[in-house]
Amino acid sequence: MSLTRDDMLRELELLPAWRLREIPAAEAGAAVEAPAMESQAVATADVSVETIPDAVPTVTLGQERRAAIMQMDWQDLRECVSHCRSCSLSQTRTQTVFGVGDEHAEWLFVGEAPGAEEDRQGEPFVGAAGKLLDNMLAAIALQRGKNVYIANVLKCRPPENRDPHGEEVARCDPFLKRQVELIKPKLIVALGKFAALSLLGGEQSIAAMRGKLHDYHGVPVVVTYHPAYLLRNLPDKAKAWEDLCFARATMRDLQSAAAAASS
Numbered sequence: 001m002s003l004t005r006d007d008m009l010r011e012l013e014l015l016p017a018w019r020l021r022e023i024p025a026a027e028a029g030a031a032v033e034a035p036a037m038e039s040q041a042v043a044t045a046d047v048s049v050e051t052i053p054d055a056v057p058t059v060t061l062g063q064e065r066r067a068a069i070m071q072m073d074w075q076d077l078r079e080c081v082s083h084c085r086s087c088s089l090s091q092t093r094t095q096t097v098f099g100v101g102d103e104h105a106e107w108l109f110v111g112e113a114p115g116a117e118e119d120r121q122g123e124p125f126v127g128a129a130g131k132l133l134d135n136m137l138a139a140i141a142l143q144r145g146k147n148v149y150i151a152n153v154l155k156c157r158p159p160e161n162r163d164p165h166g167e168e169v170a171r172c173d174p175f176l177k178r179q180v181e182l183i184k185p186k187l188i189v190a191l192g193k194f195a196a197l198s199l200l201g202g203e204q205s206i207a208a209m210r211g212k213l214h215d216y217h218g219v220p221v222v223v224t225y226h227p228a229y230l231l232r233n234l235p236d237k238a239k240a241w242e243d244l245c246f247a248r249a250t251m252r253d254l255q256s257a258a259a260a261a262s263s
Contacts, residue, residue: 101149192226
C-alpha cells in the first residue's frame with residue numbers, strides 16, 4: 001500500500017503542522033480524540049524512522065521522502081527546499097540557499113554550508129570566499145554560471161557557522177543527490193574536507209583525498225581545499241592550484257572519452 005497524498009506532503013514539510021487548540025471544558029469529550037491523534041501523527045512526521053500506523057508498517061517516512069525528492073524537477077525541488085522544515089536549521093536560517101549556475105553544467109562545485117552572507121543573499125559563495133572561488137574558476141578558464149553549477153551540502157546556515165550535524169547532512173542529502181541527477185555533471189569538485197566526507201564517506205584527511213579520483217554515484221570527484229580555508233592558510237593555495245590542474249586534466253579526459261564514444 002502506498003502513502004496517501006497528505007502523508008507525502010506532510011513528510012515533505014509542505015503541509016502546516018497541526019496544533020491542538022485548547023478546547024473549553026464544555027466542548028470536551030469524544031470529539032477531541034480524533035484531532036488529538038491527528039496532531040500527534042503530524043508532529044512525528046519529521047522523524048525519519050517513524051512508520052505510518054496501520055498503513056504501511058514496513059516503509060519509513062524517510063524512505064518515502066527520499067523517493068519523492070528523487071522524482072522532482074527543478075521547480076519542485078527548489079520549492080521543496082525553500083519550505084523544508086526537516087531539521088532545526090529551519091528555525092535559525094534567514095532563507096535557504098539552493099544553488100546557482102548552469103543547470104546542464106559539466107562542472108559541479110560543492111561546498112559545505114551557507115555562511116552569514118550566503119544566508120542573507122540566498123546564493124552560495126558570495127562573500128570573500130566566493131570571490132576567491134571566482135578567481136579559482138578563472139584560473140582554469142571557467143566562470144560562475146557558464147558550464148558551472150555551485151551548491152552546498154547543506155541548504156541552510158548552521159548557527160554561528162558551526163560544523164553541520166550528522167542529522168542535518170542526512171536530511172539534506174536527497175536534495176544534493178537530486179541536483180546531481182538533474183545536472184548530470186561530468187565532474188564534481190568537493191571544496192573542503194567536510195564536503196568531501198559528506199559526498200564520499202569515510203574518515204580520511206583532505207591530504208589523503210587530494211590528487212585522486214573518487215566517485216559519487218557514478219560521477220568522478222576531485223577534492224581540494226575550501227576557499228575560506230585558503231584565505232586563512234595562504235601557502236596552501238599552491239596545493240589548491242595543483243588540484244585545479246588535476247581537475248582540468250580530468251575534465252579534458254572525460255570530454256575526450258565522451259566525444260570518442262559518440263563518434
